[in-house]
Amino acid sequence: MNVPIMRLFGAIVLLFAILVAWTSRWSVFEAQALRDNALDKRPLFAALSVKRGAIRAADGSVLARSVRARRGDIWERDYPTGSLFGHPVGYANLISGQLSGLERSRNDELSGTTSELNSIIDQLQGKRRGGNTVVTTLDPRAQRVATDALAGQKGAVVALDPRSGAVKTLVSSPGYDPNRVRDPDQLRALNQDSANAPLFDRVTQGAYPPGSTFKVVTAAAALDSGEVTPDAPVLDGDSPRIVSGTPLRNDHGVSRGQIDLTEALTYSVNTAFAGLGETLGKRTMADYMKRFGFYARPPLDYPDDQLVASGERGPDGRLLPVTSPQVDVGRMAIGQDKLTVTPLQMAMVAAAVANGGKLMKPHLTDRVVDPDGRTVKTIEPEQMSQPISAETASQLTQMMGNVVEEGTGTAVQLPGIDVAGKTGTAETDPARDITQPWFIAFAPASDPQIAIAVTVENTQNGFGGTVAAPIARDVLATLLGG
Amino acid sequence: MSARNRELLGLIPASLLVTAGFAAVFIERGSLSQNQLSEASLTYGAIFLGLCLAAHVFLRIALPHADPYLFPLVAVLACFGLVMVYRIDDTLARQQAQWFVVGLLLFMATIVFLRDYRKLEQYRYLIAAGSLALLCLPRLPGIGAQVNGAYLGIRIPGVMIFQPTEFAKLGIVVFLASYLRDTRQVLVVGARRILGVTVPPLKHFGPLLAVWGMAMLLLIVIRDLGSSLMFFGAFLALVYVATNRLSFVVIGLVLFGLGGWYLSTTVPHVIDRVDVWMDPLNVHRYDTEGFQIANSLFAQADGGLFGRGFGGAMLRTPYDAPLLPAAETDLIYALIVNEVGLVGAVAVLATYLLFVQRGFKVALLARDSFSTLLAAGLSAVFALQVFVIVGGVTNVIPLTGVTLPFISYGGSSILANFVLLALLLLVSDSARRGAAR
Numbered sequence: 039m040n041v042p043i044m045r046l047f048g049a050i051v052l053l054f055a056i057l058v059a060w061t062s063r064w065s066v067f068e069a070q071a072l073r074d075n076a077l078d079k080r081p082l083f084a085a086l087s088v089k090r091g092a093i094r095a096a097d098g099s100v101l102a103r104s105v106r107a108r109r110g111d112i113w114e115r116d117y118p119t120g121s122l123f124g125h126p127v128g129y130a131n132l133i134s135g136q137l138s139g140l141e142r143s144r145n146d147e148l149s150g151t152t153s154e155l156n157s158i159i160d161q162l163q164g165k166r167r168g169g170n171t172v173v174t175t176l177d178p179r180a181q182r183v184a185t186d187a188l189a190g191q192k193g194a195v196v197a198l199d200p201r202s203g204a205v206k207t208l209v210s211s212p213g214y215d216p217n218r219v220r221d222p223d224q225l226r227a228l229n230q231d232s233a234n235a236p237l238f239d240r241v242t243q244g245a246y247p248p249g250s251t252f253k254v255v256t257a258a259a260a261l262d263s264g265e266v267t268p269d270a271p272v273l274d275g276d277s278p279r280i281v282s283g284t285p286l287r288n289d290h291g292v293s294r295g296q297i298d299l300t301e302a303l304t305y306s307v308n309t310a311f312a313g314l315g316e317t318l319g320k321r322t323m324a325d326y327m328k329r330f331g332f333y334a335r336p337p338l339d340y341p342d343d344q345l346v347a348s349g350e351r352g353p354d355g356r357l358l359p360v361t362s363p364q365v366d367v368g369r370m371a372i373g374q375d376k377l378t379v380t381p382l383q384m385a386m387v388a389a390a391v392a393n394g395g396k397l398m399k400p401h402l403t404d405r406v407v408d409p410d411g412r413t414v415k416t417i418e419p420e421q422m423s424q425p426i427s428a429e430t431a432s433q434l435t436q437m438m439g440n441v442v443e444e445g446t447g448t449a450v451q452l453p454g455i456d457v458a459g460k461t462g463t464a465e466t467d468p469a470r471d472i473t474q475p476w477f478i479a480f481a482p483a484s485d486p487q488i489a490i491a492v493t494v495e496n497t498q499n500g501f502g503g504t505v506a507a508p509i510a511r512d513v514l515a516t517l518l519g520g
Numbered sequence: 521m522s523a524r525n526r527e528l529l530g531l532i533p534a535s536l537l538v539t540a541g542f543a544a545v546f547i548e549r550g551s552l553s554q555n556q557l558s559e560a561s562l563t564y565g566a567i568f569l570g571l572c573l574a575a576h577v578f579l580r581i582a583l584p585h586a587d588p589y590l591f592p593l594v595a596v597l598a599c600f601g602l603v604m605v606y607r608i609d610d611t612l613a614r615q616q617a618q619w620f621v622v623g624l625l626l627f628m629a630t631i632v633f634l635r636d637y638r639k640l641e642q643y644r645y646l647i648a649a650g651s652l653a654l655l656c657l658p659r660l661p662g663i664g665a666q667v668n669g670a671y672l673g674i675r676i677p678g679v680m681i682f683q684p685t686e687f688a689k690l691g692i693v694v695f696l697a698s699y700l701r702d703t704r705q706v707l708v709v710g711a712r713r714i715l716g717v718t719v720p721p722l723k724h725f726g727p728l729l730a731v732w733g734m735a736m737l738l739l740i741v742i743r744d745l746g747s748s749l750m751f752f753g754a755f756l757a758l759v760y761v762a763t764n765r766l767s768f769v770v771i772g773l774v775l776f777g778l779g780g781w782y783l784s785t786t787v788p789h790v791i792d793r794v795d796v797w798m799d800p801l802n803v804h805r806y807d808t809e810g811f812q813i814a815n816s817l818f819a820q821a822d823g824g825l826f827g828r829g830f831g832g833a834m835l836r837t838p839y840d841a842p843l844l845p846a847a848e849t850d851l852i853y854a855l856i857v858n859e860v861g862l863v864g865a866v867a868v869l870a871t872y873l874l875f876v877q878r879g880f881k882v883a884l885l886a887r888d889s890f891s892t893l894l895a896a897g898l899s900a901v902f903a904l905q906v907f908v909i910v911g912g913v914t915n916v917i918p919l920t921g922v923t924l925p926f927i928s929y930g931g932s933s934i935l936a937n938f939v940l941l942a943l944l945l946l947v948s949d950s951a952r953r954g955a956a957r
Contacts, residue, residue: 039892040884042761046896047880050903054873057907058866060914064820065862072821077806077814079843080822080834087838110839 091169175204193494200389203398245378249462252373259326304445315371324360329425385491392486461502477506530592541603601927630942651691654684686936697893746920827861
């Protein structure tokens with residue numbers, strides 16, 4: 039009976055080999071697919087049982103924290119400031135797997151998955167690992183002032199330090215309370231509110247026509263390329279002017295004759311800038327726009343799908359190169375045509391001028407602190423590009439100072455502080471006098487510390503100088519006064 | 521080196537394993553200070569080593585020539601099982617340790633009272649009838665206990681849920697071994713060829729088929745599909761060893777295939793199992809029949825190559841609902857993969873395979889047909905039990921409720937498998953005593 043016994047053992051070895059093969063299949067070869075299976079709640083439960091790190095404002099006040107849930111051995115998210123920081127902080131609904139804002143872009147740090155070595159040491163010491171705290175650059179007082187100044191109108195305010203790129207204020211109105219997002223029904227209701235779009239971050243996602251604020255970019259291109267000087271009366275300010283076969287008029291149809299660039303910017307003369315844009319040409323305009331960050335998502339530490347690039351957009355919503363035959367470069371030069379921008383992009387334009395022509399990478403995070411209070415990561419200021427020379431920046435600062443002193447932006451004047459800025463009023467529905475006022479600025483002009491962009495959607499006949507500039511003034515006063 | 525000295529050496533890795541295993545669980549729990557850590561785990565290690573030494577001394581006296589590797593291999597499996605069960609629940613582990621002591625006592629009793637194990641042959645019909653009666657018990661009203669739709673156990677209040685299939689498997693192997701010893705010649709000689717297939721003579725095959733058929737029927741009645749598969753496999757293995765006729769195995773497999781196909785299209789309980797087996801991650805069955813196997817696979821994926829370490833697997837949700845059901849019994853292999861990874865699980869399988877290999881070695885050395893068939897049958901049924909449960913947990917075959925021998929929590933399983941070990945050692949001692957002489 040020896041032969042069949044040997045064969046039987048051979049069959050059993052074969053059966054065990056199958057067991058090894060199948061165990062390998064689940065534990066190694068197909069493990070990733072199984073771990074990614076939505077039915078498997080292990081990753082979720084592991085995440086829920088970890089105390090997620092807090093998110094703090096620059097002054098240390100808590101914007102997001104983890105508290106023990108009423109039911110189960112888990113943590114849940116609490117946002118003590120409610121809707122005030124809803125957009126920059128975002129929300130973390132781990133159960134549904136939905137995250138946004140900093141909660142998403144800093145998820146690795148907040149959830150504590152960054153340091154494997156630390157977690158092993160903690161385990162040996164019997165400690166439960168927790169996530170790291172993210173300290174932001176946000177200023178709660180200015181955030182409050184900006185929110186109040188918008189007064190429930192749809193719009194956006196973004197202010198940053200041009201020297202470092204640190205974002206001080208990021209307000210998108212209407213906001214939402216991230217505490218409500220915990221409830222799936224409430225989240226659905228917020229998502230479906232297309233009239234107000236409260237979850238839509240207008241600062242980073244709002245693609246708006248920039249109106250005359252874009253003339254800063256055209257002026258920068260003209261000065262930096264050496265096409266004009268600030269006080270050479272070479273621009274044609276007559277109205278109307280035929281641009282791409284259609285007449286273009288100045289405000290109130292005023293003809294200003296031969297003027298220089300300073301006057302053209304101070305009084306926002308459309309025909310002069312349209313002519314300048316045509317003179318500079320598509321290539322030069324495209325070059326300078328890209329240098330300022332157009333045609334790319336701003337490198338903010340924010341989720342990619344919550345960041346939108348600025349630039350010309352075709353009817354299908356896709357970015358259209360400036361060199362495309364569909365682009366009317368004259369109208370683009372005054373912020374019309376099919377040009378759409380985000381408030382963040384316009385704040386970056388102001389910041390680059392303010393910082394002597396150097397554009398710093400914008401960021402919301404100042405540093406990351408571990409549960410023991412050690413700073414594990416500091417976001418150092420980083421130069422993104424140098425769109426214009428220091429001399430061009432200085433000339434532009436002078437001109438933008440004029441706008442506030444005597445031009446369209448006098449509403450932003452602050453006692454004792456010199457502000458440089460540019461107004462804009464995009465006509466979104468000329469037939470019904472519906473406009474989108476803009477204001478971009480920086481201050482103090484002599485030693486810029488804050489750059490800001492403000493816009494308000496769909497006002498009835500509102501102007502940049504009357505609607506947006508006062509909001510910018512309040513926020514600047516708060517940020518510089520403190 | 522003598523056989524018994526080799527056995528003694530073999531116990532060292534087992535006791536090291538239990539000490540290190542408990543230390544690892546304590547560290548993971550982080551609940552004990554350094555001193556308690558070393559004391560508690562060393563105490564467990566020492567008690568375990570003491571028990572093994574006692575059994576070893578007993579073997580030195582009672583069965584000096586028996587195979588030296590079988591007992592240490594069982595010790596390794598048992599101590600690994602104890603650590604796994606302890607990691608799930610320390611109360612269960614204490615009970616498991618008690619069953620381990622009772623099991624060792626039964627092991628010694630078996631060796632003392634069945635010293636002449638050939639006597640078993642005389643009682644083969646009694647043993648067969650007793651085994652069938654055991655299988656009937658769970659269906660009797662009042663004492664049967666239904667678990668997961670199967671009638672697997674008999675409730676003995678305050679003590680345990682006794683699982684008769686664990687003992688019935690031994691009885692049926694003893695019966696088959698003894699019956700086949702008598703009839704294996706005539707089965708071959710009397711075989712006829714029908715349509716090119718060698719068919720055994722019905723006259724001698726009849727009793728075998730009758731006993732086997734009743735066992736099958738009972739298993740369908742008590743709905744224990746895993747045991748049914750195990751019994752049938754052991755039956756085919758023994759018939760093959762006894763007759764060396766592959767055609768008998770093929771006929772058996774065809775019959776089993778037909779029966780399996782019939783059952784899997786008619787019996788709802790079986791249909792569910794097969795559906796889950798075909799599509800273990802189906803969303804619609806996840807919360808019901810599919811929960812066990814889906815989480816078994818998820819737990820294995822969570823373990824990966826090296827596992828999460830003792831105590832590292834997630835057994836319950838943060839809301840304290842079970843996440844890996846029956847982790848201490850049916851799904852313990854999934855927990856092993858989760859905590860010690862593919863590497864550890866393969867080591868466990870290799871230990872089982874080594875045990876089976878020693879078992880077959882005993883069968884090869886045995887000097888009479890009954891001993892050979894008994895050792896081969898016990899080894900085969902043991903190997904098949906491992907295959908049925910590990911195959912079920914890894915979804916090679918539909919998942920059914922069978923214990924992983926010596927590792928799963930459960931008194932009946934430990935007791936029955938210690939009897940199995942005792943029988944193998946008895947056969948081995950008798951065979952090697954003859955060789956030594």
